Amino acid sequence: MGMPELESVWEAYKKAVREGGDANALYREMVWPLLKELWHQGPRVSPGPREFAVSIHTLGTSPEATILAILGTRAEKVYVLHTEDSQKFVPRLREETGKDVYPIKVGKSHVDAIYQHVRELLREHAGKPVALDLTSGTKAMSAGLAAAGFYFQRYYPEVRVVYVDNEEYDDQVRRPRAGTERLIILPNPHEVVADVDALLARELYQQGEFAEAEGYFGQAVGKAQDQRYMLYALLSGMYRAWYALELAEAVKKGRDLLRRLDMDVWLRHPLNDHRKTLEAQLASLEAGERFLAEADPCQSQGVLAVVETLLYLSDRSGKASSALGALYAYRALELLLQERLCARLGRRADHPALAPEEEEALKGELASILRTTPEEVRLGPKLGLLDLVAFLRSQGDPLLSRVGLGELQGLSGVLKARNESLLVHGFRVPSRKEIGSIQTLAKPLLQDLQERLGLRVPVKPVELGQAL
Amino acid sequence: MGMPELESVWEAYKKAVREGGDANALYREMVWPLLKELWHQGPRVSPGPREFAVSIHTLGTSPEATILAILGTRAEKVYVLHTEDSQKFVPRLREETGKDVYPIKVGKSHVDAIYQHVRELLREHAGKPVALDLTSGTKAMSAGLAAAGFYFQRYYPEVRVVYVDNEEYDDQVRRPRAGTERLIILPNPHEVVADVDALLARELYQQGEFAEAEGYFGQAVGKAQDQRYMLYALLSGMYRAWYALELAEAVKKGRDLLRRLDMDVWLRHPLNDHRKTLEAQLASLEAGERFLAEADPCQSQGVLAVVETLLYLSDRSGKASSALGALYAYRALELLLQERLCARLGRRADHPALAPEEEEALKGELASILRTTPEEVRLGPKLGLLDLVAFLRSQGDPLLSRVGLGELQGLSGVLKARNESLLVHGFRVPSRKEIGSIQTLAKPLLQDLQERLGLRVPVKPVELGQAL
Numbered sequence A, B: 001m002g003m004p005e006l007e008s009v010w011e012a013y014k015k016a017v018r019e020g021g022d023a024n025a026l027y028r029e030m031v032w033p034l035l036k037e038l039w040h041q042g043p044r045v046s047p048g049p050r051e052f053a054v055s056i057h058t059l060g061t062s063p064e065a066t067i068l069a070i071l072g073t074r075a076e077k078v079y080v081l082h083t084e085d086s087q088k089f090v091p092r093l094r095e096e097t098g099k100d101v102y103p104i105k106v107g108k109s110h111v112d113a114i115y116q117h118v119r120e121l122l123r124e125h126a127g128k129p130v131a132l133d134l135t136s137g138t139k140a141m142s143a144g145l146a147a148a149g150f151y152f153q154r155y156y157p158e159v160r161v162v163y164v165d166n167e168e169y170d171d172q173v174r175r176p177r178a179g180t181e182r183l184i185i186l187p188n189p190h191e192v193v194a195d196v197d198a199l200l201a202r203e204l205y206q207q208g209e210f211a212e213a214e215g216y217f218g219q220a221v222g223k224a225q226d227q228r229y230m231l232y233a234l235l236s237g238m239y240r241a242w243y244a245l246e247l248a249e250a251v252k253k254g255r256d257l258l259r260r261l262d263m264d265v266w267l268r269h270p271l272n273d274h275r276k277t278l279e280a281q282l283a284s285l286e287a288g289e290r291f292l293a294e295a296d297p298c299q300s301q302g303v304l305a306v307v308e309t310l311l312y313l314s315d316r317s318g319k320a321s322s323a324l325g326a327l328y329a330y331r332a333l334e335l336l337l338q339e340r341l342c343a344r345l346g347r348r349a350d351h352p353a354l355a356p357e358e359e360e361a362l363k364g365e366l367a368s369i370l371r372t373t374p375e376e377v378r379l380g381p382k383l384g385l386l387d388l389v390a391f392l393r394s395q396g397d398p399l400l401s402r403v404g405l406g407e408l409q410g411l412s413g414v415l416k417a418r419n420e421s422l423l424v425h426g427f428r429v430p431s432r433k434e435i436g437s438i439q440t441l442a443k444p445l446l447q448d449l450q451e452r453l454g455l456r457v458p459v460k461p462v463e464l465g466q467a468l
Helices: A003-018 A023-041 A063-073 A086-097 A111-124 A139-152 A196-206 A210-224 A228-243 A247-261 A270-294 A300-318 A322-345 A356-370 A385-394 A405-420 A432-453 B003-018 B023-041 B063-073 B086-097 B111-124 B139-152 B196-206 B210-224 B228-243 B247-261 B270-294 B300-318 B322-345 B356-370 B385-394 B398-402 B405-420 B432-453
Strands: A054-059 A077-082 A102-105 A130-133 A159-166 A181-185 B054-059 B077-082 B102-105 B130-133 B159-166 B181-185
Touching (some): A003 A023, A023 A063, A054 A063, A054 A086, A054 A111, A054 A139, A063 A086, A063 A159, A063 A181, A077 A086, A077 A111, A086 A102, A111 A130, A111 A139, A130 A139, A139 B159, A196 A210, A196 A228, A210 A228, A228 A300, A247 A270, A270 A300, A300 A322, A300 A432, A322 A385, A322 A432, A356 A385, A385 A405, A405 A432, B003 B023, B023 B063, B054 B063, B054 B111, B054 B139, B063 B086, B077 B111, B086 B102, B111 B130, B111 B139, B130 B139, B139 B159, B196 B210, B196 B228, B210 B228, B228 B247, B247 B270, B300 B322, B300 B432, B356 B385, B398 B432, B405 B432
Parallel strands (some): A054 A077, A054 A130, A130 A159, B054 B077, B054 B130, B130 B159
Antiparallel strands (some): B159 B181
16 A cells, blocks of 8 residues: 555545545545555655654644644654634544644634743753644644744754645645645754854854854855855954954954955945944054054053953953953053053153152152051062052152042052952952942043043944844 | 724625625625725734834735735835745735735745745845734745744844734634734744743853843743742852852852752752752852952862862863963962962962072072073062972972973963963963963862862853753
């Protein structure tokens, strides 16, 4: 018994219908038993057979289709979402499939209930492959099941949405030709749409996961054969390297990106809308890279680039970890003071070469901040963070002289705490309040540097928009 | 003209059918023009009217339903995915809706093409509210449109899946009762399923986003009225605080969690499967907290807890940022050496109180590592990282004595580079190779500490599984 037999039965059935028989009754008598038997033996599944442990079916007024779906998914556990009207078919499903079908009643337009039932069944059968079959039932039921399927697939990757389809329609009897039924396992859009990686990449970019975004944009180039995404990959790579403080690599990526945006073929690339920002970012990165390579805090533009980066990272990481937030903020403040020492006094913190009277002035200033006597103050060979504040004040720095002594005394504890940080040499984790104090001191220094240079660093990633 | 008139037309239509008229022809003549006119004036939309700029419809052999859907969504731009068979209805759609309907031909089972068309249309109309209407068409077409809708909603949040439904079926004429049609905007499962926040929270937890996971688990408690999720919120909070090095808070969360897991009502909570790991984690956190609070590196168990944490953070953050990866690794190595100094020699790095002969031995050891003479070596008041290595070697530490001098000479540059790091006082960003060198030195020290204590710290988050 097999397909050839089904074909001859189909021709006999058509003949009987033509001769005036009751089409439905004849189908049930002649065709259905054979078709069902064939599916018991071996269902036709597209793109290929797949093991399911659980199946969930919506049930309308065509139990035959659901019977084929149950035979096609071959699950051990079978749930049927039926309505008031279709409840009567449940015993037939049991009888003709030989499965212990479990019924769940829902309203025929009650999508919410379908979501909730699917959610609960997926939890109950977590980790097992589950088929959601939307062949039968109202549009609302099918749509609800499909929605639940594709929504929950993100959390339960073993879920598949399936339905029974026909390859051929027989116009003479106005019915799908028996034997052309197949159980279709619906593909996930992710497997089919060539550039869906680009959407995932955009989501990761927006979450600040630039390494991952770079990877997915790179994949999208190959899969969709679309070089447009290469420019987004370069952009993501630039931010990845930048925020990891690997400025040389960020410069390389940025230069490559801008070079490509200049090409005729990419003049209308959406990133060219951000041309000005990208150019300013690259210029900042270049200045920052030069300053770091030459270890020269007299390079004000480079210092500004790195300081704004560090303060941005302080904000970003400080929410999750105040230890990291403080670390970035400390270093930003120190760099601002080192740049200022050079710009105002032409000195460097690592070999300040203080004249005796300067040393005395510094000791006096430190003593009043630390509430001690100048004799008690010990100076190291380099100027540390607090030394820098004190020395600039002692030399009449207008900005730092303006800070009240009381405020500085409160800060001195915070500044000294740097070395006591668990991430440096100590055992403490700075509080969010301490980070705030550092930022308060850094802010006017940063503004002054920005004003002197007539420059701000656009340190945030450009918006990608939805036109991707 | 309005609903009352439609009701009387409906009764007249039913009477005409009962008297033997052609049901379809009578419907088209008597009922449809009035129904259509009512939807032109004001469609019925559930849960309420909504503005759409674009609508995309699957079209099967029931153009009336699609006409109502087009009138219901009221979009400016209308696309219709039709088959070979349903192409003939497109002019009627234009005529009866007054919209410039744009046709797109697809195979009636060709789901991939539907995904691809929807993807392209969503990109073209990015940012605008789009309705995907699955009222008409084959199951494959409707299912494909629903799949695309709910899949792409993640990236295009303005997308809604809609369909036209009937509230009432008239058994006498075996047709939906005219006037009970509604355009249904399908809810997103996220808006309906009470505990879907818990699924999102689990995803964030698995990605290591513990602060966000904590927030969503907390929301799930309120929305689903299920205290089960409170325990996951506490667990996420424990890891959030732990990996931010806020051990006191981590201990508080961990204690609260274990106290609850002891309650009768939660004895079967899935987290009780991880009981042993959770208890070991809490014990480690308590030891680490005590060590940090007392700033006492002689507390070996606490040092181990913090060191394993730092090495874990080094691994985790080092992938994205070698500057951070190196920072954590340096501090872990330093703590291991400080603990060892105490355990073997009873000394502390911050006031080592070296005897003259010890100082001499240290200088000799440093000189041979740094390839200089003992006279050139300057010692500070505290033992830094390289000093610790040298001093332990000079005192015959078996583990450190085993490290070859050549290897140490290579390392000395790396160890000294700590202060030159951009995140500490310098301008360099350590390479991944340098992190590797630090970890190579740290590994045997860590193993020795673990063996002395007979202890390892289970520093990774427990697996949540799918039974959530």
